[in-house]
Amino acid sequence: MSPDTAPRPRMTRQRREILDALDTRDFRSAQSWHERLRSDGSTVGLATVYRALQALVDSGDVDSVVSESGETLYRRCEAGEEHHHHLRCRVCGKAVEIDVPEFEEFARHIGDAHGYGDIRHTIELTGVCPECAAAGRG
Amino acid sequence: MSPDTAPRPRMTRQRREILDALDTRDFRSAQSWHERLRSDGSTVGLATVYRALQALVDSGDVDSVVSESGETLYRRCEAGEEHHHHLRCRVCGKAVEIDVPEFEEFARHIGDAHGYGDIRHTIELTGVCPECAAAGRG
DNA sequence: CCCACTATTGATAATGATTGTCGAAATCAG
DNA sequence: CTGATTTCGACAATCATTATCAATAGTGGG
Numbered sequence: 001m002s003p004d005t006a007p008r009p010r011m012t013r014q015r016r017e018i019l020d021a022l023d024t025r026d027f028r029s030a031q032s033w034h035e036r037l038r039s040d041g042s043t044v045g046l047a048t049v050y051r052a053l054q055a056l057v058d059s060g061d062v063d064s065v066v067s068e069s070g071e072t073l074y075r076r077c078e079a080g081e082e083h084h085h086h087l088r089c090r091v092c093g094k095a096v097e098i099d100v101p102e103f104e105e106f107a108r109h110i111g112d113a114h115g116y117g118d119i120r121h122t123i124e125l126t127g128v129c130p131e132c133a134a135a136g137r138g
Numbered sequence: 139m140s141p142d143t144a145p146r147p148r149m150t151r152q153r154r155e156i157l158d159a160l161d162t163r164d165f166r167s168a169q170s171w172h173e174r175l176r177s178d179g180s181t182v183g184l185a186t187v188y189r190a191l192q193a194l195v196d197s198g199d200v201d202s203v204v205s206e207s208g209e210t211l212y213r214r215c216e217a218g219e220e221h222h223h224h225l226r227c228r229v230c231g232k233a234v235e236i237d238v239p240e241f242e243e244f245a246r247h248i249g250d251a252h253g254y255g256d257i258r259h260t261i262e263l264t265g266v267c268p269e270c271a272a273a274g275r276g
Numbered sequence: 277c278c279c280a281c282t283a284t285t286g287a288t289a290a291t292g293a294t295t296g297t298c299g300a301a302a303t304c305a306g
Numbered sequence: 307c308t309g310a311t312t313t314c315g316a317c318a319a320t321c322a323t324t325a326t327c328a329a330t331a332g333t334g335g336g
Binding site for chain 1: 147174204206208209210227228234236238240241244245248249252253254255256257258259260261262264265266267268271
């Protein structure tokens with residue numbers, strides 16, 4: 001058990017492509033990002049996209065949420081982003097960032113009241129955005 | 139396209155067994171409920187458990203949440219239950235019901251502000267319960 | 277600049293949860 | 307009781323994700 005063989009990440013072509021492709025606005029599945037990359041001419045493999053996204057989530061550069069159907073959706077975080085939540089359209093996926101400062105402390109409070117520690121919270125707000133509603137898809 | 143051939147659910151042995159087995163306290167996966175049923179002597183099939191749980195979610199008798207790993211977890215609702223949320227232990231799964239009345243209206247408010255309609259929200263609070271923390275599993 | 281050492285890639289197989297299929301069995305109405 | 311239909315259950319199929327593994331390509335040292 002040597003302390004740590006610090007694994008240094010290599011900057012590869014595909015890693016760069018994925019970072020570039022990632023949008024800070026829309027939540028998309030790994031498969032969806034992969035399709036987009038391929039249609040933009042990249043030859044990156046699906047497994048690589050999954051691996052890169054996981055690494056990015058771990059390093060805090062990417063945000064992920066689990067959709068109702070169980071798919072994991074990814075989106076790039078803004079640099080120096082604070083913890084926040086989203087209001088996502090169930091039809092087209094467009095997401096708006098929202099701030100729920102009250103809830104941050106509320107979560108802590110609830111946890112304390114029940115003796116639960118290391119509280120994490122997920123707030124998922126979904127709805128139908130104006131465009132989709134207008135298009136009768138709502 | 140006849141208006142509606144109102145499908146009436148039949149009360150079968152397996153449906154009864156599943157309803158009986160369902161606990162109102164713990165969230166468990168369909169597979170987990172199935173295992174429990176089998177170990178209690180039932181011969182119910184896995185697909186049947188999935189079907190029954192879905193039907194029960196649709197009819198509002200069962201509550202479901204999606205875990206971080208993407209599994210769907212089920213729990214029976216108390217009769218005449220209001221909409222509410224849970225604080226669930228990440229280690230042992232024990233869940234406590236919590237009430238967030240402020241949030242109910244907050245969600246509506248946020249939706250209106252962005253023009254989103256048919257707002258649904260999910261609040262998932264997870265932590266480590268006192269027992270698990272004491273056992274050093276937190 | 278070139279090389280060896282490894283991390284990384286990508287095609288594909290494997291996994292795990294969930295859903296579809298279909299003949300057989302069971303429920304409910306009359 | 308009897309027949310029309312639903313529901314069952316075993317198993318195949320699907321879908322997202324992860325593991326495998328030989329081939330490839332960054333990187334640091336010379």
